[in-house]
Amino acid sequence: MKILNVNQLRECDQFTIKNKPIFSINLMEKAASESCQWLLKNANPSDDFIIFCGNGNNGGDGLALARLLAQNNRKVKVVVNYGKKFSKDAVTNLQRIPETVPIIDASDFTRGIIRNSTVIVDAIFGIGLNKNIGQPWENVITEINNLSNRVVSLDLPSGLSPDGDKDSSIHVKANDTLSFHFYKKTFFHSETGINCGRIHVLDVDLSATYINEVVVSSFVADDAEVKRIYKARPEFSHKGHFGKAVVVGGSYGKTGAILLAGRVCARVGAGLTFISAPECAYSASLMQVPEAMFEFAGAREIEAINVIEDGEYGIGPGFGRTETARLALENFLRGHSRPILLDADALTLFSSHFNLLSWVPKDSILTPHPKEFDRLFGASPNSFARLELAKEMAKKHQLNIVLKDHHTQIVLHTGEVYYNVTGNSGLAKGGSGDVLTGIITSLLAQKYSPKEAAIFGVWIHGKAADLALKGQSKESLLASDVIESVGKVFNYLSK
Numbered sequence: 001m002k003i004l005n006v007n008q009l010r011e012c013d014q015f016t017i018k019n020k021p022i023f024s025i026n027l028m029e030k031a032a033s034e035s036c037q038w039l040l041k042n043a044n045p046s047d048d049f050i051i052f053c054g055n056g057n058n059g060g061d062g063l064a065l066a067r068l069l070a071q072n073n074r075k076v077k078v079v080v081n082y083g084k085k086f087s088k089d090a091v092t093n094l095q096r097i098p099e100t101v102p103i104i105d106a107s108d109f110t111r112g113i114i115r116n117s118t119v120i121v122d123a124i125f126g127i128g129l130n131k132n133i134g135q136p137w138e139n140v141i142t143e144i145n146n147l148s149n150r151v152v153s154l155d156l157p158s159g160l161s162p163d164g165d166k167d168s169s170i171h172v173k174a175n176d177t178l179s180f181h182f183y184k185k186t187f188f189h190s191e192t193g194i195n196c197g198r199i200h201v202l203d204v205d206l207s208a209t210y211i212n213e214v215v216v217s218s219f220v221a222d223d224a225e226v227k228r229i230y231k232a233r234p235e236f237s238h239k240g241h242f243g244k245a246v247v248v249g250g251s252y253g254k255t256g257a258i259l260l261a262g263r264v265c266a267r268v269g270a271g272l273t274f275i276s277a278p279e280c281a282y283s284a285s286l287m288q289v290p291e292a293m294f295e296f297a298g299a300r301e302i303e304a305i306n307v308i309e310d311g312e313y314g315i316g317p318g319f320g321r322t323e324t325a326r327l328a329l330e331n332f333l334r335g336h337s338r339p340i341l342l343d344a345d346a347l348t349l350f351s352s353h354f355n356l357l358s359w360v361p362k363d364s365i366l367t368p369h370p371k372e373f374d375r376l377f378g379a380s381p382n383s384f385a386r387l388e389l390a391k392e393m394a395k396k397h398q399l400n401i402v403l404k405d406h407h408t409q410i411v412l413h414t415g416e417v418y419y420n421v422t423g424n425s426g427l428a429k430g431g432s433g434d435v436l437t438g439i440i441t442s443l444l445a446q447k448y449s450p451k452e453a454a455i456f457g458v459w460i461h462g463k464a465a466d467l468a469l470k471g472q473s474k475e476s477l478l479a480s481d482v483i484e485s486v487g488k489v490f491n492y493l494s495k
C-alpha cells in the first residue's frame, strides 16, 4: 500500500472531489460515517462521547460524527472554538448538530464534564496543522492527556504531522487512531507512533485513479504486497529447485546465534542448508539442526569461509569481531559477486574498516539494528533522520538496508522504502535478529530477488512472532518459538 505525503493526501482529496465527482461535504460525511460505524462497534454500549472539534475539516468530521452518534441514540457532547472562523464544510456540520447535543466553547471546557465512561474523540487538527498549537487547544490537549479515558483520534492525533516533520510541541496521545484511507509515515516511527495507539485505516472512497497513478517512494508491506511476492512451492520439484543457503557465524560462546539462523533457514524452505561455523559449534549443530550440513570454518572462531558453489550467503550471527574473523570476511568478499546478506558482527567489522564496504556485492542486504547502523554510518538525532541517512547510503553503496525497528524499514538502493507492519515486542530479545538472517538467506537461496527476500523475510519474521503469541506471551516468546511458527505463516499465505 502506498504511503502519501501531506501534499499528496491533499491532492488526493481534491482530485476525488473534482473527478469522482463528489461534493467535499459528502466526502466528509463518508469519513464521519465510517468513524461512527467503528465507534459503535468498538465502544461499550454504555459509553458516552465528547468530541473536540477544531475549526478546519478535521473538526468538520468531528461535528458530522456527533450528529451521527446522536442519531444512533448515543449520548454526545461537542467542544468547539467559537473564537476562530470555521471552514465552509465545518460550518455546515455545526449547523446540522441536533439540539439534543450540547455544544461547549473550548475556553469554558473543564474536565469535570468528563465521566469515567466518556470516550474522548479528538477532531481538533488533521493533516492541515501548520504551526505550534495555540490556546485554547493547548490547555484542552494537556487536560485530555492527563485523563485516563480512552482517546480516539480522527485521521491522526492532533498536533502530529503526517510526515513527522512539523509536529507541534503539544499533541494528543491517542489509544486508537482512525486514519482515513491511508497509513501515514508518522505512525511508523517510534518517536511519534507511540502517540497514535492502535491504527485503523477506514475506507473513505477516495479516487482509485489518483491512488493508482500517484508516484510515491514509501510503501506499507501489507498482505497484498507479500502475496504478490510469495511463490507457492510446486509439487513437481526436488531440493535442487530450492537452492543452497549458507549461514556463516557462531564463534565460541555465540554458537546459538548461527544455529538459530540455520534452523530457520531450513524451516523457510531452502533446498539445502549449510551452517558454516567453527568446530566448537559442530556437535550442537548436529544435535539441533540435523537437516543442515556443517562446514568447518575454524576452530573456536571464523578463520576462513569456504565457498559453496551456487550458495547464497547470510553472514554475521555470532561471527566474532577479531582480526582473524575480519580477514576471513574480507577474503570471502573479494572472491564473491552475487548479493549476500550481512548482519550483526559482520556489520560491526565494517565500522572500523569502512573500505570493506566497497567489496560487498551490489544489491546485497545489510540488516543493522539502530546501534549497528549508527556505528556504521554515524549517529542520527532520531529515526526519521536515520531513515534519510539510510536512503542516502543505500543509494551511494548500491545496497539494500533493513533498518530493524518496531516497524522495520526496508530501504532499497532504488530509493523505495517499505515499512513492515508485522511483529511485536516479544521479538525484543537476543536471538530475534539471527532468526531474521536465516529467513532472508533461505529466501535468497530460493531465488527471491534481494528486494523480495528483504520485504518478504521481514514480514515472515514478524508474522511468525505474531502467530506464536497464541501459545506464548510477549514476555515468554523465544526466538525458537518464532522458528516453530514459520509453518503457520506459510499456511496463512497459501489459504
Ligand SMILES: NC(=O)C1=CN([C@@H]2O[C@H](COP(=O)(O)OP(=O)(O)OC[C@H]3O[C@@H](n4cnc5c(N)ncnc54)[C@H](O)[C@@H]3O)[C@@H](O)[C@H]2O)[C@@H](O)CC1
Pocket (backbone or CB within 6 Å): 013, 014, 024, 025, 027, 028, 029, 031, 054, 055, 056, 057, 058, 059, 061, 087, 124, 125, 126, 127, 128, 129, 130, 131, 132, 133, 134, 154, 155, 168, 180, 204
Ligand atoms: N474534503 C476533504 O478534503 C476531506 C478532509 N477530511 C478531513 O480534513 C482534514 C484536513 O482538513 P483541513 O485542511 O481543514 O485541516 P485541519 O482540520 O487539520 O486544520 C486546519 C485548520 O486549523 C488551523 N490550524 C492549522 N494549524 C494550526 C495550529 N497549529 N494552531 C491553530 N490553528 C491551526 C488552520 O488555519 C485551519 O483553520 C483531514 O485531516 C481530514 O480529517 C475528511 O473529511 C475527508 C474529506
Ligand SMILES: Nc1ncnc2c1ncn2[C@@H]1O[C@H](COP(=O)(O)OP(=O)(O)O)[C@@H](O)[C@H]1O
Pocket (backbone or CB within 6 Å): 344, 368, 369, 404, 405, 406, 407, 408, 422, 423, 424, 425, 426, 427, 428, 429, 430, 431, 432, 433, 434, 435, 436, 461
Ligand atoms: N518491539 C519490537 N517490535 C517488533 N519487532 C521487534 C521489536 N524489537 C525487536 N524487534 C525485531 O527483532 C529483531 C531484533 O534484531 P537484533 O536487534 O539484531 O537482535 P539479536 O541480534 O539480538 O538477535 C529485528 O528484526 C527487530 O525488528
Ligand SMILES: [K+]
Pocket (backbone or CB within 6 Å): 058, 122, 123, 124, 125, 126, 153, 154, 155, 156, 157, 158
Ligand atoms: K485529529
